[in-house]
Amino acid sequence: MRSAVFGLFLCAVLPLVNAGCFSAERKSTEKFCQDSVDKTWHPTGSVWRNSKCFDCNCSADSMRCCDAMERPVNYPEKCQVEYDYTTCTFEVFEKVPCSATGGVLGK
Template identity: 45%
Template structure:
């Protein structure tokens, strides 16, 4: 029973750790700029930026790494919706029929 519980915990941690970050193709020793997958902008090696989908990225000689800066809401009631502010990289979970009422939720990432 303890092994099953440990396996479930490890599987959930692996999913959490990898769900909202990604690494681009390996670029060992590369000095060429990285191209953002979302905005298609080019960024010099050593630079960091946040793209229009709130992914915080960095360009290194090894790879381009990006992680979700906003997080993803989950576990909220069906009568609620997510309002995202892509400029500020924030979100609110509110009632569909009354945006002044906040809804309970969990969030993954960020």
């Protein structure tokens, strides 16, 4: 019991969380930016959040997107991350081994 509680604690307290930005230069004559994730077009001067939780803006000379959701890194191997892109949140939890019991379906 004590090791299970400790394992859950390790999963809950992550040593590092990673977030980042990327940008792409564009010609000032271009009137739209294309979101590289959703493949949608946005007019110069617009700001949007794409389906993978990046906040983007389209300016006259570049398009810049920054991660709106922190993403965990360096968590214990026995843990896994589940992202919810509708709320831009994540949950880290301990993996639970599964075993098949009973019969096997099939031919």
